[in-house]
Each structure stands twice: as structure tokens, then as C-alpha cells.
Amino acid sequence: xxxxxxxxxxxxxxxxxxxxxxLFVLLAMVIFHYAFTVKEGADLTYFTGGMLWVTFIFAMxxxxxxxxxxxxxERCLDGLLxxxxxxxTIFFAKTAGNLIFLLIIQAVAVPVFTLFFxxxxxxxxLLPFLVVLLLADVGICALGTLLATISMNTRSRDLLxxxxxxxxxxxxxxxxxxxxxxIFAEGAGFGGLLARVLFLLGFDVVFIAAAYGTYDFAIxx
Amino acid sequence: xxxxxxxxxxxVEAGICLIAGLLLAFLYAPIDVSxxxxxxxxxxxxxxxxxxxxxxxGIAFVAAIAYLRTQDLKWDRLGLVCxxxxxxxxxxxxxTGMIWGKAAWGVWWAWEPRLTTxxxxxxxxxxxLVLRSVVEEEQRRATYAAVFAIIAFxxxxxxxFATRFLxxxxxxxxxxxxxxxxxxxxxxxxxxxxxxxxxxxVALIRRDxxxxxxxxxxxxxxxxxxx
Numbered sequence: 384x385x386x387x388x389x390x391x392x393x394x395x396x397x398x399x400x401x402x403x404x405x406l407f408v409l410l411a412m413v414i415f416h417y418a419f420t421v422k423e424g425a426d427l428t429y430f431t432g433g434m435l436w437v438t439f440i441f442a443m444x445x446x447x448x449x450x451x452x453x454x455x456x457e458r459c460l461d462g463l464l465x466x467x468x469x470x471x472t473i474f475f476a477k478t479a480g481n482l483i484f485l486l487i488i489q490a491v492a493v494p495v496f497t498l499f500f501x502x503x504x505x506x507x508x509l510l511p512f513l514v515v516l517l518l519a520d521v522g523i524c525a526l527g528t529l530l531a532t533i534s535m536n537t538r539s540r541d542l543l544x545x546x547x548x549x550x551x552x553x554x555x556x557x558x559x560x561x562x563x564x565x566i567f568a569e570g571a572g573f574g575g576l577l578a579r580v581l582f583l584l585g586f587d588v589v590f591i592a593a594a595y596g597t598y599d600f601a602i603x604x
Numbered sequence: 605x606x607x608x609x610x611x612x613x614x615x616v617e618a619g620i621c622l623i624a625g626l627l628l629a630f631l632y633a634p635i636d637v638s639x640x641x642x643x644x645x646x647x648x649x650x651x652x653x654x655x656x657x658x659x660x661x662g663i664a665f666v667a668a669i670a671y672l673r674t675q676d677l678k679w680d681r682l683g684l685v686c687x688x689x690x691x692x693x694x695x696x697x698x699x700t701g702m703i704w705g706k707a708a709w710g711v712w713w714a715w716e717p718r719l720t721t722x723x724x725x726x727x728x729x730x731x732x733l734v735l736r737s738v739v740e741e742e743q744r745r746a747t748y749a750a751v752f753a754i755i756a757f758x759x760x761x762x763x764x765f766a767t768r769f770l771x772x773x774x775x776x777x778x779x780x781x782x783x784x785x786x787x788x789x790x791x792x793x794x795x796x797x798x799x800x801x802x803x804x805x806v807a808l809i810r811r812d813x814x815x816x817x818x819x820x821x822x823x824x825x826x827x828x829x830x831x
Binding site for chain 1: 672724727728731734735738739740744747748750751752754755756758759762763765766767769
């Protein structure tokens with residue numbers, strides 16, 4: 384808990400990461416707009432889910448690198464490791480920190496993206512949408528935190544993270560994009576959406592368990 | 605030393621099975637009566653290779669757990685050897701799959717669950733090798749590689765399930781929960797090919813382990829003579 388507080392306070396004081404992340408998200412939207420508007424007045428509803436999740440995953444990559452680079456540069460991590468806490472506690476605190484960070488980005492990105500791109504009101508389906516969002520976020524953050532811990536201890540650090548993170552996160556991307564597109568384009572039909580939500584839930588459980596088992600090793604001596 | 609002796613014998617056995625499987629596939633098993641026709645013959649190689657690739661990654665997964673428990677570097681070496689061979693077999697899966705795809709569907713590549721899964725598997729385990737290459741310290745490299753091998757292997761079925769959410773695929777489902785869907789003579793040919801391919805994997809693993817051993821000994825000898 385204290386670790387989470389420390390990260391949040393640090394971020395609130397400097398605000399460097401959050402502001403650049405929000406700018407990143409807005410710029411991504413503009414770039415997607417130019418990249419996908421193939422003809423005047425094209426309906427981008429079916430692409431919005433994909434755009435959102437691509438943006439979130441890349442924003443997360445940047446965020447993950449930052450969140451551990453600070454620890455490493457100032458040798459804070461060594462201090463953390465000396466604390467008489469379970470290593471897994473560090474994992475959960477870091478994951479929670481990254482989750483909050485991602486949620487803030489989404490709080491900005493989702494309204495803006497959907498305002499510009501989605502031509503159908505999805506307000507009635509807000510609850511299932513939030514469920515999908517949260518489940519996918521947990522998966523992304525848990526896996527991302529574990530892999531960032533590994534990559535920051537290697538020679539090539541932030542170059543390595545995308546290479547190991549992106550192939551592993553593809554299942555989440557597929558399920559989350561599918562679910563989001565369903566909600567934006569057709570409304571929350573039960574069958575297709577439920578399967579994806581259950582899948583995301585299963586992914587979260589499995590990878591949190593896997594991280595729980597391996598984090599001791601990942602963070603090193 | 606025992607390993608060096610036994611590997612050739614295994615290669616011979618694997619070779620016999622594979623050739624027998626090939627002969628059976630072409631001479632004994634009937635030509636597929638459904639849509640596939642003659643191109644179905646590649647199945648006797650394609651599917652065993654796919655199975656063998658997954659077995660290799662499975663062994664790497666077990667070796668990774670064993671390494672984390674014992675911190676014994678021999679498990680790390682087994683993991684590395686298995687991942688390398690699994691990657692080789694995965695590439696062969698994709699190549700044979702593409703050849704078959706061209707013959708059966710008329711396209712070299714379809715974004716279809718199994719092919720896509722194997723593509724991602726390739727990326728995953730290439731990432732494993734990249735990860736190894738950027739950590740210098742031996743124990744640490746072994747530990748990270750083991751953690752990643754565990755996560756990657758868990759991710760493979762996840763990817764496979766997730767790709768099911770994509771629009772319908774073209775891949776034939778030969779072995780499903782309902783049974784194998786193969787005639788007796790096809791099944792025999794298939795199983796012999798599968799046995800041959802698995803033996804080949806075991807033989808290759810043994811040989812690679814022996815090579816790694818020799819590398820270590822060469823390095824040791826170089827150190828002793830002050831090279």
C-alpha cells in the first residue's frame with residue numbers, strides 16, 4: 384500500500400508522465416483519424432475498438448518503462464527490496480499503480496475517441512463496457528508489470544519490453560477489441576460478449592497466478 | 605558420453621519411422637474422399653510436426669519450472685535446446701501449412717486460428733531467444749528465461765482460444781472431442797509418422813545437449829591453457 388502511495392505521490396508532484404500520456408493518447412487519435420479516414424465521411428465505428436486498445440497497449444508500454452526506469456535510475460528498487468515485505472507485495476502495488484495510471488488515460492481517451500468516431504450511442508451499454516475495460520486492464524497491467532520487471536534488469540531495457548510484451552498480450556487484444564467493437568457497433572448482445580468477458584476473466588486469473596508464482600525470481604536478488 | 609552414443613541410434617529409429625510413415629501415407633492410406641483429395645497427404649507430416657513443436661515447448665516449460673526449483677543450470681540448457689528445436693519445428697509447421705493452404709484453399713496464408721497461433725508462438729519464442737541474448741550473467745539469464753518460458757507456454761492455449769473469437773476459419777478439424785475422424789489405415793500411417801517425428805525430436809534434443817556439453821568443455825579447456 385505504501386509503495387502504491389509513493390508512486391502516486393511522486394506522479395502527482397511531477398505530473399510529467401500523466402500529461403505526456405494524455406497528449407500521446409490525443410495525438411494517437413488524430414493520427415488514427417488521418418490513417419483510417421479513407422473517404423469523406425467514412426464511418427469509423429467498427430475501427431474504434433481496435434484503435435482504443437492499440438492506443439492503450441502502446442501507452443502502457445511507455446508507462447511501464449517509465450515506472451521502472453525511475454526505480455532503477457535512483458536505485459530506489461534496492462531500497463524496496465530491502466524492506467521486510469513479500470516480493471509479491473511489490474508486484475501487486477506496482478500493478479495497482481499501473482492500473483490507476485491506465486484508467487486515468489482511459490477516462491480521457493474513451494470519451495474523446497467515441498465522441499469523434501462512434502456514430503451510435505452506447506450509453507445504455509456502459510456497464511458491460513466498463514466490465515470489459517477493467518478486466519482487460521487488469522490483464523495488461525499484471526502481465527506488463529511482470530515483464531517490465533524482467534526487462535528493466537537487462538541490457539536493452541526499453542527495447543526488450545515491446546518484444547516480449549506484445550506477443551503475450553495478443554489474446555487480450557483480440558478479446559477486448561472484439562467485445563468493445565460489439566458494444567460500440569451492435570450493443571451488448573449476450574452470447575458473443577459473455578464469451579469474451581469470461582475469457583478476459585480467465586486470462587486475468589491465470590496470469591496473476593503465474594506472476595504470483597514467478598515474481599520472486601523475476602525481481603532478482 | 606552415453607548421450608553421444610545413443611543419439612545416432614535414435615536418429616536411425618526416427619528415420620525408419622518417418623520413411624515408413626511416408627510410404628504408408630502414399631501407398632497404404634487411401635486418398636481422402638472429402639474435399640481435400642491428394643493434397644491431404646501433407647497432413648501426415650504437417651500435424652506430427654505441429655504436435656512435436658508443442659511437445660518441445662512443453663518440455664521447455666517443465667524444464668523452466670525445474671530450473672526455478674533447483675537452480676541447476678542443466679535444466680536451463682534443456683530449456684534452451686527445446687525452445688530452439690520447437691522454434692524450428694514451428695517454422696516447419698508454418699511452411700507445410702502454407703503449402704497445404706495453397707493447395708486446399710488457394711491462398712498461401714489465411715488468418716485462421718491455428719496458423720495464427722503458430723505465428724504468435726514463433727514470435728513468442730523468438731522473443732525468448734532475444735531475452736536470453738541481452739542478459740549477460742548466467743544465473744540471471746537462466747532465471748528470466750525460465751520465467752518467460754513459463755508465461756509463454758501458458759499464453760499459447762490462451763492465444764488459441766482467443767483466435768477462436770476471430771471470424772470463422774478454414775482449417776479442417778481432424779481430431780475433435782467426438783473422435784479422430786480418420787479411417788484405420790490413415791490412422792496407422794499418421795501414428796507412425798507422429799512416432800517418427802517425436803523420436804526425431806528426442807534425438808535432436810540429445811544431440812544438442814551433447815553439443816552444448818562439448819562447447820562448455822572447449823571453453824573450460826581454453827581457460828585452462830590460458831586462451
